[in-house]
Amino acid sequence: MTLPPLANELEYKALSVIRGDFGNGEERKEKLGVDYQVIQNEVNKMYKNDFYIKKYKIRNKIY
Secondary structure (H helix, E strand, C coil), X not given: CCCCCCCCHHHHHHHHHHHCCXXXXXXXXXXXXXXXXXXXXXXXXXXXXXXXXXHHCCCCCCC
């Protein structure tokens, strides 16, 4: 499956968080370091707007 190009690195990292690459809770905070809050805000925005579902047309699997 070919995905549309991501807008930027922030979007890529946010999708990686949604996919679970950075764990959750304190593990995620440690792995994302100083970028944690910015990336988490993007994740929250994506969920709020159903961004990753609409743009990538996938519900059960995040690439």
